[in-house]
Amino acid sequence: MRTNKIMDQVRGGISPVMKKQMDMCVAIANRVYAILDEKGMTQKEFARLMGKTETEVSRWLSGTHNLTIATICKISAALNEEIIIVAPCS
Numbered sequence: 001m002r003t004n005k006i007m008d009q010v011r012g013g014i015s016p017v018m019k020k021q022m023d024m025c026v027a028i029a030n031r032v033y034a035i036l037d038e039k040g041m042t043q044k045e046f047a048r049l050m051g052k053t054e055t056e057v058s059r060w061l062s063g064t065h066n067l068t069i070a071t072i073c074k075i076s077a078a079l080n081e082e083i084i085i086v087a088p089c090s
Helices: 005-012 016-039 043-050 054-060 069-079
Strands: none
Touching: 016 043, 016 069, 043 054, 043 069
């Protein structure tokens, strides 16, 4: 998981729920980075594909942005890859 010193400091003083949220945001960002790398796609190309500015995509990929389910679905569709896999209810 990609993190930085500031994030690690913040994580030290937060609730377990907030820590879990931060971990998930970073995991999602890392998953998108991995897909972009696999596809040989730059962040700039990804932003263009999404119809977003590079600045907005940079925020998404910082691991600190709280993406909506709708945005995660749009990213998944644009990249033709699963970002989050949820086990079906039984």
